Each structure stands twice: as C-alpha cells, then as structure tokens.
Amino acid sequence: MNTPDTNLLGIFVMFAFASVVVGGAFFVGRFLGPRRLFGPKIMSYECGITPTGEARDRLSVKYYLVAILFLLFDLEAAFLLPVALAWPQLKAVGIVGMLTTLFFLVFFVLSIWYEYRAGAVEWEPS
Amino acid sequence: MSAELWSAIVAIALGAAVLTGVPLMVIVERRGSAWMQRRSGPNRVGPWGLMQPMADAVKFVFKEENVPAKAHKVLFLLAPALAVIPPLISFTVVPLAGSINLEGIEFPVQVANMSVGLLFLLAINSMHVFSVLTAGWASNNKFSLMGALRASSQMISYEIAIGICIVALVITYGTLDLREIVKLQEAGSSLPAWGIFMQPLSFFILWVCAFAETNRLPFDLPEGESELVAGYHTEYSGMKFALFFMGEYAAMFVASAFLTTLFLGGYNVPFLSEETIRNFFLAKEMTLTMASAATCALQVVSFAVKVLFFMWFYVWIRWTLPRFRYDQLMHLGWKVLLPLGVLNIFITMIVSYLRSV
Incomplete structure (x- = not known):
C-alpha cells in the first residue's frame, strides 16, 4: 500500500x-x-474603586517553588520516555535491563518523598 | 491529488469544524446548565435558542475594545492569539478516521501523520500556559496577575502527572505514533481492545488532568468569580475576550480528542474493524473510493460521538462538583495523582514483564 x-x-x-x-x-x-x-474607562479594573498601589507587587514564594519543582519533575518524565520506548529491548536484555530502569524509578520515588518531607508542596490551609 | 494538497484540505476542514464546534458547544453548555438547574436558559433567539451563539458573536463584534492605560500593548494583543492558535495546531496530529483511497493511493484522514504525534500534541498543547501568563502580566491588574499565577502553577502541576501517565501508556503501546496507537486498539472480540481496559488508572488520572489543564470546574480557581472577578481575562473585552473563549473551548476539544484517541479507540467503531466496514460497503457494489469514503464517514461520526461524550461530561461535572480550595487542588496534583502515576508505571512494567515470561 x-x-x-x-x-x-x-x-x-x-x-x-x-x-x-x-x-x-x-x-x-x-x-x-x-x-x-x-x-x-482605561483605568485598571478594581471593582469600581480607584486602583491602589502597583499590580506587580510581591508574590508568594510558593509559586516560584512550584515552577522549580515542575522543571525538575518534567525533566525526569522526559528522561523516562526514552526508557519506556526502549522497554522491549530492556526486557530482552533481561534482569540487568530491568534493574537499570528500577534504579532510575527508585531515585524518582526518593525525590518525591524528599519533596514531601521538605514541605515543598504544603499550602497552608486558610 | 498530491499528499500536500490533501493535507492542506484536511487542515482547513478540521479548523473549520473545530471553530464551528465552539458555538455549538456553548449553546449545549448553556442549555445543559439550565436543564440541570431547572431553569429555561437562552430560548429566545431562533428555535430552542439555537441561534443564541450567533447573536453573541454579533454582540462581541460590535463591542468596544478596551485596552487599559497601564497595560503592555503588544503582549496584551498577543495573549488572545496564543490562546487560539496552539489548540488548533495540536489537533493536527489526531487521526480523525482511517484512510480514503483516491486514485489507488491511501490517504490517511489526518492532517499530519507524525511518528512522534503524542509528544507533539503534549508539547504544543502546553503552550496554553504562555497565553494565560502573558494575559495576566500584560493586563497589569491585580486580579489578572493573581489569576494568571494560579492558573499557570495549576497547569504545570498537573502537567507532571500527564507526563508520568504517558510513560506508562508508551510502555503499553510501544509507540508515540497516534495512528498506530488507534490501530492497536482496533482488534478485540468480546471487549474492544481499548486503552481504557488496559490502562484504567492512567485513564482516570489523565481525565482529571484534562479538567485541570483546561481550567474547568471543579478546578476553575483561576477564574473563581467570587474571588478574582474573572481571573486572567478580567481586562479583556469585545473580540479579544471572544478569542479567549474560543481558545478555552478548542482546548477542551483537544483534551477530549486526546482521551478518545488514547483510551476509547479513537475513530474505531466498536467491534468493527476498518476492513470489515470497507468490505461491507464493497459488497454493496460500491467503487473502492466510495467504499473507503463511506467507511471514513462512519469512523468520523464514531470519533465525534466519543469526543462529544467527553465534552458533555465537562458540563455534567461542572454542575455536580463544587470548586476546590487552592491547597486541596495542589494536594490532589502533587500528593495523589503524581504518586498514583508512578505506581502505575511500576504496575505496567510488572504486568508487561509477567506477560512476556
């Protein structure tokens, strides 16, 4: 065809x-x-009152932290994709191939665990 | 007909179809919401209020466009454009039907048949974040900036869960080619060989993420009306606001098409392979071109029905679940969906190993 x-x-x-x-x-x-x-008419909208202060004020550092964590974890996901594509070959290699993958995944889990322990994704309840 | 011309024709048709689907979906959502809340909804313009989106469009066109004095003029214009273009482009790699036989050549009904289609779709679709962030920053308004920050941190948090789910899916399917993935789901005698039966956990995670990525309820924190007026598009009016609206619905269509392709067998008609349908039509004394075209028409309908099911589910969920609190949203993304995704990779690897020995 x-x-x-x-x-x-x-x-x-x-x-x-x-x-x-x-x-x-x-x-x-x-x-x-x-x-x-x-x-x-072209004033910034603030529910009708005259705007006070600057919009680009100081912001919670949490957003910055989320951005950093996103970079790290998305990079790890990007590294896992070739592993997933090569999975048939890794299986063919046998136990060594699969242990290599496991090694990487264990590091991934450890990093998630560390992130939780450090309180990086704790948003204080209101 | 050359392959280039075919590709261009499908692109225009697909773009027109998506942009026609947006007003259609708006009226379905408004009438559906009204129906769930026991009120009438828009029912004045045309029969059953069907022409309401048209009236809305006319109103959008004739509204004054406000640009706040403090706004960054160029970025303020760029943001709505960035909201509409990426969803439409990411739709190009989704297979819409089997192939049509024209002059002895099989043309796949798909704009671009890419070997890395899955990655392309994810990459282009995640450009949606830029639109939100640009809009929030350019408006130079407190509500806009807060909404944009919330939206972008929510979107990137759920993107990680998506990435992890894709890894498990790639192990199952062994390819990134979306057409190939759909073909793998074609077979099946008792149950269709759909992804939803092979990867139920990742279906669940990706479905939740689809709501978070498109900023729909119950994850519509960025536009929480009671807190942030309208979130990142507070300062937008007229056609620019309409473009954000179109972008949001186009993104919902893409998310639905993505879930359909990966988990509900894409364009496949349940229990009937492409060959079976084509042979049925050939037996009716049709030419090969006619038979393949009829087959594709049937498959496009099947695809559209599945996508519309997901679209209806957006409306359904909207009036079923209340809005999440921000810390609950982050908790769900980082502490529930991400570990579940990793667990899913482990399960997939073990099952794949056990099936091979």
Missing part, C-alpha cells in the same frame, strides 16, 4: 488558518466597534 506517511505541510496550513482567524477577529473588533477611550 502506498501511503504518504509524514506530511507536515498541513501543520503550517493550520497555523495560517488560525492566524487568519485571529487576525480577522482583531481587525473586525477594531473597526466595527466604537472607540471612545478616556479617563476612568
């Missing part, structure tokens, strides 16, 4: 299509709607 198998042109066509839709929406919105912007 003659099957064209990898054809990535469609992705670019889809990108162009989506861009046209977005661009069209911007265009239509810009030129069909009224445009009378002044004073209080």
Whole structure:
C-alpha cells in the first residue's frame, strides 16, 4: 500500500488558518466597534474603586517553588520516555535491563518523598 | 491529488469544524446548565435558542475594545492569539478516521501523520500556559496577575502527572505514533481492545488532568468569580475576550480528542474493524473510493460521538462538583495523582514483564 506517511505541510496550513482567524477577529473588533477611550474607562479594573498601589507587587514564594519543582519533575518524565520506548529491548536484555530502569524509578520515588518531607508542596490551609 | 494538497484540505476542514464546534458547544453548555438547574436558559433567539451563539458573536463584534492605560500593548494583543492558535495546531496530529483511497493511493484522514504525534500534541498543547501568563502580566491588574499565577502553577502541576501517565501508556503501546496507537486498539472480540481496559488508572488520572489543564470546574480557581472577578481575562473585552473563549473551548476539544484517541479507540467503531466496514460497503457494489469514503464517514461520526461524550461530561461535572480550595487542588496534583502515576508505571512494567515470561 502506498501511503504518504509524514506530511507536515498541513501543520503550517493550520497555523495560517488560525492566524487568519485571529487576525480577522482583531481587525473586525477594531473597526466595527466604537472607540471612545478616556479617563476612568482605561483605568485598571478594581471593582469600581480607584486602583491602589502597583499590580506587580510581591508574590508568594510558593509559586516560584512550584515552577522549580515542575522543571525538575518534567525533566525526569522526559528522561523516562526514552526508557519506556526502549522497554522491549530492556526486557530482552533481561534482569540487568530491568534493574537499570528500577534504579532510575527508585531515585524518582526518593525525590518525591524528599519533596514531601521538605514541605515543598504544603499550602497552608486558610 | 498530491499528499500536500490533501493535507492542506484536511487542515482547513478540521479548523473549520473545530471553530464551528465552539458555538455549538456553548449553546449545549448553556442549555445543559439550565436543564440541570431547572431553569429555561437562552430560548429566545431562533428555535430552542439555537441561534443564541450567533447573536453573541454579533454582540462581541460590535463591542468596544478596551485596552487599559497601564497595560503592555503588544503582549496584551498577543495573549488572545496564543490562546487560539496552539489548540488548533495540536489537533493536527489526531487521526480523525482511517484512510480514503483516491486514485489507488491511501490517504490517511489526518492532517499530519507524525511518528512522534503524542509528544507533539503534549508539547504544543502546553503552550496554553504562555497565553494565560502573558494575559495576566500584560493586563497589569491585580486580579489578572493573581489569576494568571494560579492558573499557570495549576497547569504545570498537573502537567507532571500527564507526563508520568504517558510513560506508562508508551510502555503499553510501544509507540508515540497516534495512528498506530488507534490501530492497536482496533482488534478485540468480546471487549474492544481499548486503552481504557488496559490502562484504567492512567485513564482516570489523565481525565482529571484534562479538567485541570483546561481550567474547568471543579478546578476553575483561576477564574473563581467570587474571588478574582474573572481571573486572567478580567481586562479583556469585545473580540479579544471572544478569542479567549474560543481558545478555552478548542482546548477542551483537544483534551477530549486526546482521551478518545488514547483510551476509547479513537475513530474505531466498536467491534468493527476498518476492513470489515470497507468490505461491507464493497459488497454493496460500491467503487473502492466510495467504499473507503463511506467507511471514513462512519469512523468520523464514531470519533465525534466519543469526543462529544467527553465534552458533555465537562458540563455534567461542572454542575455536580463544587470548586476546590487552592491547597486541596495542589494536594490532589502533587500528593495523589503524581504518586498514583508512578505506581502505575511500576504496575505496567510488572504486568508487561509477567506477560512476556
């Protein structure tokens, strides 16, 4: 059977299509709607009162911690993917191949355990 | 017909179908919600209120677009674009039906048949976070920024659980090619050989993650109306708000298509393989092109029904479960779903080993 198998042109066509839709929406919105912007209308929305202080204030460090943890764990997941793809070969190698995988997974579990012990994902109850 | 032209045609058709599905889903959600809450819902525009999304679209177009004075002008424009484009692109690797035989060549009904389709879908789909974060930062508004931070930390937390589940799935299927994965689920005599029967635990985890990734109830913390006005799109109005809306529904469609492809046999009609259906049509004295087209039509319907089931479930869950508290959400992501995912890898590896000896 003659099957064209990898054809990535469609992705670019889809990108162009989506861009046209977005661009069209911007265009239509810009030129069909009224445009009378002044004073209080373009103030930041704070439920009607005059905004106080800056929006870009100090934030909870928890968000930063979540970002760091995401990097680490997503990297580990990315490392596990080739292992998963090579699983048939690892099985063919026998007990050594599977122990190697197990070694990696045990480290993964240990890191999760450490993360819990360190209280990294504890969000204090309100 | 060249493969390039075919790919382009399917891309346009798919994009149009998804963008048509959005208003359709909006009316289904609004009427469905009304039905669950014993009220009428929108029922004035057109028969049974079916034209309501059209009226909404007209209203969106003619609304004034407000850009706050303090906002970052370029990023403020970029955010809604980033909300719509990635979900549409990640849909390109999802197989929609078998293949159509045109002039002796089998054309797969799919925009791009990639050998790393699963990874591509995940990678492009996770770009949704950029849209949320950009919108929150560019608005320069306290509610927007808080909503954006909550949303992005929620999305990346649940992304880890997704990544871990994918590992177990790849061990089961042995490939990242989505078309191949669907074909592996084709066989089966008593029960269909669907992923849901082979990987029930990862189906459960990925399903929960689909709600968290699309910021839908019960995980809609970023837009908790009682706390944050509207979350990251507080400052958006008119067509820009409509684009966020479209992006959210497109992302829901992608998540549903993703679950369908991996766990519910994708485009497969239960108990009937592609060959069986095609032979049935061939026996009715159809040409090969006609028979394959009819087969694909049937499979597209099957795919759409499964996707719509998941879409309906979004609405159903919305009026069933109350919103989570933020620490409960983080607890579920990091302390329940992630360990369950790792446990699932261990189980998958042991089962796969036991089946080979």
